[in-house]
Amino acid sequence: MTGAECLLRTLAANGIDICFMNPGTSEMHFVAALDRVPQVRGVLCLFEGVCSGAADGYGRMQGKPAATLLHLGPGLANGLANLHNARKARTPVVNIVGEHSTAHLRYDAPLSADIEAFARTVSGHVRVVKAVADVGAAAAETIAAAINLPGQVATLIVPADLSWSEAACDVAVVPRPAPAPPPTEKIREAAGLLRSEGTALLLGGAATNERALTAAGRLAAHLGVRIFADRNAPRIASGRGRFHPITVPYFPEAALPLFADVRTLILVETQAPVSFFGYPNTPSYLLPEGSLVFVLAERGQDGTAAIELLVEECGAGRAAIPENPVGPAPAFDPGPLTAQAIGAILAARLPESAILSDEMVSASLAVTQHLLRAAPHNRLPVTGGSIGQGLPVALGAACACPDRKVVALEADGSGMYTLQALWTMARENLDVVTVIFANRRYQILDIEMRRTGAAAFGRAVKDLIDIGRPALDWVQLAAGMGVPAMRATTGAEFDAQFRAAMEERGPRLIEALI
Ligand SMILES: Cc1ncc(C[n+]2csc(CCOP(=O)(O)OP(=O)(O)O)c2C)c(N)n1
Numbered sequence: 001m002t003g004a005e006c007l008l009r010t011l012a013a014n015g016i017d018i019c020f021m022n023p024g025t026s027e028m029h030f031v032a033a034l035d036r037v038p039q040v041r042g043v044l045c046l047f048e049g050v051c052s053g054a055a056d057g058y059g060r061m062q063g064k065p066a067a068t069l070l071h072l073g074p075g076l077a078n079g080l081a082n083l084h085n086a087r088k089a090r091t092p093v094v095n096i097v098g099e100h101s102t103a104h105l106r107y108d109a110p111l112s113a114d115i116e117a118f119a120r121t122v123s124g125h126v127r128v129v130k131a132v133a134d135v136g137a138a139a140a141e142t143i144a145a146a147i148n149l150p151g152q153v154a155t156l157i158v159p160a161d162l163s164w165s166e167a168a169c170d171v172a173v174v175p176r177p178a179p180a181p182p183p184t185e186k187i188r189e190a191a192g193l194l195r196s197e198g199t200a201l202l203l204g205g206a207a208t209n210e211r212a213l214t215a216a217g218r219l220a221a222h223l224g225v226r227i228f229a230d231r232n233a234p235r236i237a238s239g240r241g242r243f244h245p246i247t248v249p250y251f252p253e254a255a256l257p258l259f260a261d262v263r264t265l266i267l268v269e270t271q272a273p274v275s276f277f278g279y280p281n282t283p284s285y286l287l288p289e290g291s292l293v294f295v296l297a298e299r300g301q302d303g304t305a306a307i308e309l310l311v312e313e314c315g316a317g318r319a320a321i322p323e324n325p326v327g328p329a330p331a332f333d334p335g336p337l338t339a340q341a342i343g344a345i346l347a348a349r350l351p352e353s354a355i356l357s358d359e360m361v362s363a364s365l366a367v368t369q370h371l372l373r374a375a376p377h378n379r380l381p382v383t384g385g386s387i388g389q390g391l392p393v394a395l396g397a398a399c400a401c402p403d404r405k406v407v408a409l410e411a412d413g414s415g416m417y418t419l420q421a422l423w424t425m426a427r428e429n430l431d432v433v434t435v436i437f438a439n440r441r442y443q444i445l446d447i448e449m450r451r452t453g454a455a456a457f458g459r460a461v462k463d464l465i466d467i468g469r470p471a472l473d474w475v476q477l478a479a480g481m482g483v484p485a486m487r488a489t490t491g492a493e494f495d496a497q498f499r500a501a502m503e504e505r506g507p508r509l510i511e512a513l514i
Helices: 002-013 023-036 046-063 071-090 102-107 115-120 133-146 161-165 182-194 210-223 252-259 303-313 339-349 359-370 390-400 423-429 443-451 459-464 474-480 489-503
Strands: 016-020 041-044 066-070 093-099 125-128 154-158 198-204 224-227 235-240 264-268 291-298 355-359 377-381 406-411 432-438 483-486 509-511
Touching: 002 023, 002 133, 002 154, 002 161, 016 046, 016 125, 016 483, 023 093, 023 161, 041 423, 046 066, 046 071, 046 093, 046 377, 046 390, 046 406, 046 423, 066 390, 071 093, 071 115, 071 154, 093 115, 093 133, 093 161, 102 161, 115 125, 115 154, 125 133, 133 154, 133 161, 154 161, 182 264, 182 291, 198 303, 210 224, 210 303, 210 390, 264 303, 291 303, 339 359, 339 432, 339 489, 355 359, 355 390, 355 509, 359 406, 359 443, 390 406, 390 423, 390 432, 423 432, 432 474, 474 483, 474 509, 483 489, 489 509
Parallel strands: 016 041, 016 066, 066 093, 093 154, 125 154, 198 224, 198 264, 264 291, 355 377, 355 406, 406 432, 432 509, 483 509
Antiparallel strands: 235 377
């Protein structure tokens, strides 16, 4: 078999059954091998940022890596921003990049680039295959690196000649590591800290799942301890009946008072909280001076088990988790459409187990508050602040969980970075409903601008954050990529359209003019 087939067979043997790809000439042998290894499904994406974001969404939902296949240095460079988000999410990704054939490299042909340098910025592991006999082992090594806890982007660079040459392939199956809880000593120490005034918990990483939240809720109920969660955790369990920790606010002015009386912060799979950006005269580090940080579980350890053990240690096993908002969502305004109204409608209409890709940017706070009343669901936030991940992550999540409804909640400006994801949703007939929050502005930058104190900004500034000239027509953009779309301008219209979209299957888009 060829080196390319050996690579694909190694992926398949390790349970990697999907590859989000955008190939070129140097990857043609990999493409050719897809017919011989049908266990791996090739999913074509029309921009590499869609491939990388989809692999992130897939990995976050499946807990195992997807592969990507990208074309040389420029293809990888196009995918970097969403690989950055995947890196922050600690999502395992097997990132395969083609390289020129070995003999061709010395000529500095037009597509030659320093692929390794690009790869290192986002990868925890980079391997360049040097000989065809090494392809299988290099692939296995890359998979092992990707699933190394807590998970990372691992890049395999494959020269074209090693793809097309005949390989004696030894397909290796890599053992899957399981996270271990921290030692008993740590649990006891944490329990001791919880007995003193001013101790709080901060959850991140994988410890925002339902089990972890339930255990944390018991600690809150039993000891009155405050529970915080990272706003950029990769996958958050939310909805009715679930315990809702305090999400660390985006702006430091809102976050600092929340931590003001914390003397010790117990960290579970995360780091001490910092603000998103640095501002003049505002601290970036959100904990008060002199406060202590105690790491209960490192990233890659089993933080969920750690909190459950802590519950036992504190005798909180029977505590009922604090009441969350219950009952039906408040009535929404059927008049002019707002983020609040969309939130109320989502809360009433979301089906059980929906997956929400959250790139709502300035609308996120208003909507996520309503989601506490929605049927239990998972929310996938932007982990690394790099916009343009919402639609690709929704695409990947839909491939990972074909039986669950996926809803992409997408700000219009961010949506424009990777809107090609809609085409792949149509082509693969994925059950994704995209809601575009069309405020026709870069609203968050308007808010940030006002925070600088420049209250009366001039025309040049207003113009630069206005994306309504010309107005984007998302109904036509979606229709042009094969996704049926509608526009809603009132609460009543949005409610009718969203309800219909929840009852049907397949990709849909609603442009919500807010
Ligand atoms: C890759 C990348 N480029 C630029 C930015 C800076 N940025 C942050 S938010 C934003 C605009 C957001 O506009 P939109 O998505 O329409 O959301 P809104 O603020 O209107 O809610 C920009 C350009 C970023 N975070 N990431």
